[in-house]
Amino acid sequence: MSAYWRIVLASRPAGAPTLDNFRVETGRMPVPTSGQLLVRTLYLSIDPYMRGRMSAAPSYAQPVAVGQTMEGEAIAEVVQSRDPDFHEGDLVRSKVGWCTHAIVDTRHVSRIQPDAIPITAYLSVLGMPGFTAYVGLKVIGQPKPGETLVVSAAAGPVGSLVGQLARLAGARAVGIAGGAMKCRYLMTTLGFDSAVDRHAEDFARVLQELCPDGIDIYFENAGGATWPAVLPLLNRYARVPVCGLIALYNGVSQAGRDWLPDTMLTVLRRSLLIRGFINTEFVSEHYSEFLREIEPMVATGRIRYREHMVDGLDAAPSAFIGMLEGRNFGKVIVKLVQ
Amino acid sequence: MSAYWRIVLASRPAGAPTLDNFRVETGRMPVPTSGQLLVRTLYLSIDPYMRGRMSAAPSYAQPVAVGQTMEGEAIAEVVQSRDPDFHEGDLVRSKVGWCTHAIVDTRHVSRIQPDAIPITAYLSVLGMPGFTAYVGLKVIGQPKPGETLVVSAAAGPVGSLVGQLARLAGARAVGIAGGAMKCRYLMTTLGFDSAVDRHAEDFARVLQELCPDGIDIYFENAGGATWPAVLPLLNRYARVPVCGLIALYNGVSQAGRDWLPDTMLTVLRRSLLIRGFINTEFVSEHYSEFLREIEPMVATGRIRYREHMVDGLDAAPSAFIGMLEGRNFGKVIVKLVQ
Numbered sequence: 001m002s003a004y005w006r007i008v009l010a011s012r013p014a015g016a017p018t019l020d021n022f023r024v025e026t027g028r029m030p031v032p033t034s035g036q037l038l039v040r041t042l043y044l045s046i047d048p049y050m051r052g053r054m055s056a057a058p059s060y061a062q063p064v065a066v067g068q069t070m071e072g073e074a075i076a077e078v079v080q081s082r083d084p085d086f087h088e089g090d091l092v093r094s095k096v097g098w099c100t101h102a103i104v105d106t107r108h109v110s111r112i113q114p115d116a117i118p119i120t121a122y123l124s125v126l127g128m129p130g131f132t133a134y135v136g137l138k139v140i141g142q143p144k145p146g147e148t149l150v151v152s153a154a155a156g157p158v159g160s161l162v163g164q165l166a167r168l169a170g171a172r173a174v175g176i177a178g179g180a181m182k183c184r185y186l187m188t189t190l191g192f193d194s195a196v197d198r199h200a201e202d203f204a205r206v207l208q209e210l211c212p213d214g215i216d217i218y219f220e221n222a223g224g225a226t227w228p229a230v231l232p233l234l235n236r237y238a239r240v241p242v243c244g245l246i247a248l249y250n251g252v253s254q255a256g257r258d259w260l261p262d263t264m265l266t267v268l269r270r271s272l273l274i275r276g277f278i279n280t281e282f283v284s285e286h287y288s289e290f291l292r293e294i295e296p297m298v299a300t301g302r303i304r305y306r307e308h309m310v311d312g313l314d315a316a317p318s319a320f321i322g323m324l325e326g327r328n329f330g331k332v333i334v335k336l337v338q
Numbered sequence: 339m340s341a342y343w344r345i346v347l348a349s350r351p352a353g354a355p356t357l358d359n360f361r362v363e364t365g366r367m368p369v370p371t372s373g374q375l376l377v378r379t380l381y382l383s384i385d386p387y388m389r390g391r392m393s394a395a396p397s398y399a400q401p402v403a404v405g406q407t408m409e410g411e412a413i414a415e416v417v418q419s420r421d422p423d424f425h426e427g428d429l430v431r432s433k434v435g436w437c438t439h440a441i442v443d444t445r446h447v448s449r450i451q452p453d454a455i456p457i458t459a460y461l462s463v464l465g466m467p468g469f470t471a472y473v474g475l476k477v478i479g480q481p482k483p484g485e486t487l488v489v490s491a492a493a494g495p496v497g498s499l500v501g502q503l504a505r506l507a508g509a510r511a512v513g514i515a516g517g518a519m520k521c522r523y524l525m526t527t528l529g530f531d532s533a534v535d536r537h538a539e540d541f542a543r544v545l546q547e548l549c550p551d552g553i554d555i556y557f558e559n560a561g562g563a564t565w566p567a568v569l570p571l572l573n574r575y576a577r578v579p580v581c582g583l584i585a586l587y588n589g590v591s592q593a594g595r596d597w598l599p600d601t602m603l604t605v606l607r608r609s610l611l612i613r614g615f616i617n618t619e620f621v622s623e624h625y626s627e628f629l630r631e632i633e634p635m636v637a638t639g640r641i642r643y644r645e646h647m648v649d650g651l652d653a654a655p656s657a658f659i660g661m662l663e664g665r666n667f668g669k670v671i672v673k674l675v676q
Binding site for chain 1: 390396397398558561565574580581582583586590591592593594595596597598599600601602603604605606607608609610611612613614615616619
């Protein structure tokens with residue numbers, strides 16, 4: 001066990017990433033110094049935000065440099081500890097990156113206590129995606145009984161929880177997802193009130209039928225072609241948390257009609273709130289309350305979630321590319337253990 | 339004095355309103371019943387929102403019907419009272435419409451006490467435009483010391499107060515206005531830190547130079563071509579109160595590139611807040627505090643304002659059309675007294 005593997009950014013993508021943008025490298029196993037841990041990755045989280053890190057364009061976080069290990073959060077096991085509070089075999093969650101092993105600073109890890117809940121849940125419904133759904137809905141969306149919520153990418157890890165939490169708050173939940181299978185899952189497994197396939201030819205008409213009282217919260221979790229159908233349905237004082245725009249991450253078409261003037265006029269006439277957010281803004285104020293509220297409901301099965309597990313670090317690039325294309329069904333996680 | 343005059347909506351405009359869309363009518367002087375007043379209009383307020391009332395399209399308020407008197411707020415004098423609390427000669431502010439006389443219900447009037455402040459101020463800096471500026475900035479914009487505010491239509495009645503209040507809150511105020519004269523007025527009379535002519539060929543470059551630390555609040559008070567210059571300058575957590583879009587009221591061009599994707603990506607990456615509002619949302623909570631704060635500063639001249647006065651009810655349509663074209667310089671008020 002003297003070598004480890006990692007996946008680095010080989011080149012920046014122009015448009016949609018391809019396998020050529022990634023490269024597997026190996027190196028000598030690193031050694032922790034005081035306050036550090038050597039950890040072995042068990043489960044690596046694959047998330048849409050990683051597309052942003054592959055570009056040099058300025059965003060809310062620094063890009064990954066070409067040749068650098070791809071960023072990513074994982075559940076990992078302590079192999080060697082230089083911190084008296086951590087011991088071999090401890091489970092932690094940390095930003096280890098796309099690699100089999102890593103050195104992490106103990107200030108930047110959180111402990112995972114294995115109990116009734118599978119540890120991978122701490123990458124999905126109880127991890128960053130779940131917390132994103134929770135604060136976006138609670139702080140910005142603010143659902144009220146009887147209101148109508150629409151969420152895009154509804155079968156993904158964020159959208160799934162958004163819809164379930166909206167229903168727990170007494171609102172109607174309408175999901176937008178890619179394909180009949182995901183739509184069926186939303187209604188039968190997650191308890192959404194309705195669902196509509198974003199590929200449907202008569203998408204705008206169906207969405208309108210599913211929202212007879214308009215839309216009070218549009219949780220924007222995908223971007224792209226849904227907006228023209230959503231905009232005319234937004235009610236006065238509707239809230240639009242902008243959480244993810246996966247449809248735009250590979251590049252933006254500026255062709256076609258300009259939707260901005262209609263958008264701004266609707267913002268004004270209906271007193272809309274549009275608010276972009278990154279979950280980190282709310283961690284200090286809301287993270288412990290999130291765990292306190294959601295963990296028990298996950299443990300009892302009252303809140304459901306779904307994982308899309310792939311095997312082996314080598315599979316990470318294709319799983320990532322597939323996720324950007326909507327080919328996953330649930331939270332994408334790379335399993336590095338047998 | 340047995341006849342009165344009014345201006346009615348003769349037809350709905352297609353695009354920019356013309357004089358043909360208005361018609362002067364006369365009628366027999368109306369008679370108040372119990373709880374009503376007959377009032378004589380002294381000063382009629384002309385405002386951009388009236389363009390919306392001329393269209394049949396749904397908005398936050400009902401359109402004016404064809405043949406109906408144009409809506410508008412005025413300072414008026416009581417001619418005949420059927421309410422024991424009001425007497426001939428009392429001054430009130432009320433939605434009398436574009437007319438020389440009107441019947442108003444005393445539940446829908448507010449008294450104006452003539453004192454050190456000219457009564458027309460209650461249509462501008464101490465009226466609806468001033469209150470709009472106050473709540474949009476205070477509730478949504480939330481300026482902090484050292485921040486940079488940019489406001490469009492800055493020489494108008496809303497923008498003028500927005501900039502002055504931002505400076506009182508310790509922020510830098512940069513105004514966008516049409517023409518060198520208005521820009522000079524912003525800096526020399528109102529104390530804005532900088533101003534830029536929206537017609538300037540190198541508008542985007544100048545705006546960037548005037549905002550070396552980016553923009554923390556963009557008070558959207560005009561709409562149209564400024565957005566592409568503003569968008570890249572918006573800082574993380576910037577706030578965009580959307581108050582008016584006069585550039586779009588006569589119709590929306592959907593040609594050219596689609597600015598929505600770039601806008602949404604920036605909303606997400608910089609955690610922006612965009613919030614449309616109509617001042618009425620905040621009246622019950624903030625109106626008395628507004629008067630308490632702003633009235634003394636207007637009385638002492640610490641807050642400045644400017645009026646664009648035109649003579650006679652007949653002049654209302656052309657004054658309104660001129661305002662939509664930006665040809666006014668200050669709050670447009672029609673004077674109906676000699």
